[in-house]
Amino acid sequence: MPNIRIIDSITAPGSPSRPNEDSAGGNASCAFVIDGATGLGGTSIVGLHGSDAAWLARFAQSTFEELVRNGRAVADVVRELNQRVANVVHEAANALPIKPWNLPIASFQMARVEGEALFTHGLGDCRLFLVDADGTMLETSAIKAAYANERDGARKAIALSGGFSTHQALADAPVVREELRRRRAAYNQPSGSVWTLGTSPAAADHLVTEQLTVALPAKGLLCSDGFAALADQYGRYSAAELVRAAADIGLAQLLQELRHIEQVEDPDGQKFPRFKVSDDATAVLFEVVA
Template structure:
């Protein structure tokens, strides 16, 4: 069973909905980071359908994970995604049955099975796993995806003349995002959490040691940016800081970099000035 040591979830801006979520139940834990195509009007939530998806999945995992599926994360997530699709389609008008406007997301789901930890990942959320000897493993695709996304952000910021705060309104960004969503619809892009249950079959899976005393930090990319974008510290330093001082000072440092050190995205090219910042710290 996991003990929750700390958790945090901050919206990227007080003017926008927080589209992240995290949680834990028995031997399961998760972090979720969702998004929606810019300008899409919400139907499931007053502010954002991405917020609805993150909360829906987190709540259903809390209800189902600890009492079903025998450690099968793929089947569990497929079931929850089927429920999300059914709920969304029951409310959406016919013209909204369009993949482009559906909420999607990244996610890391972990399950402790004896002295092993199963980690299932959609896209760029991360599991940092600190072994009892102090060594730290980074599990997930976030570092490689960050390299690609930062390069693309630099390209689109230059082409549009925008800043991270305004780039998602630009035609070049929306054209790129539309193309990416279309490739995902055709099964050629990243598998994502969302309303397509078949995506569960393309979850990344990895198993790592998890003896008693192992500490696990699950993060959205807005939090892992301290390591994989801002290079403020390495994974081991991040875990040590989280254990010593908690998660809030780390989230605050990310905000300081984004809003004071590099709001224009010159040092750290990105698609948002400040992203939603979510993490949950657990001990096995």
């Protein structure tokens, strides 16, 4: 039976003035990253340092590590996780109505050994890059090419808001925030196409699962979109090069390179359009061996 071993991991907030809304973890059979979506100006419901997204990221981490065991289906775990979240959120809200865009949500991507096979499961825009023993490169996300849509949206938001010279996070600009609220309100809705970790157990029915046919041993990198930007947005590495660099020089050095691009080379977001100067960045480097 194949085994997963975590080699390295890192998680860091995009700004020292904001809580880290990412998390990562794993156990004997899986590794995963979780990316909480920053709130859009509403009142914190559960709150961890004022951030429901930070609370959800950590709650999901501990729940995954508890429940993703003994062959239990990941869809069942997601359903139970989201039901637990819904219970906490609605109890904390004290029966007050919650705007749909103000509900906590998070993306995740997981690699998991199931019997003799390797699978990946996800919701949202986290990323998996994997290089197998033959040098074959696999990459995936639950929302394909989400990074391209993110870049296009950020370019429009910069034009509307005046950019980072006016707002360090473009969602602080009222015209941008209202559009983001409109989009987020459509998440986890029967008529929508985006499903996440959060308060909707029905998201389990939309879990994106892929079996990965790879030659072992293989090395993989699970990333929040903030870390995957080194390949997806900034073009400093191909997907395969990013995995190899993570193994060769370590995730901490890659994080330093990421922040240098964002804070020194392109602090105004004109070369690489994005919604924040720096996003939270999380990655897990792992290997799968026979």
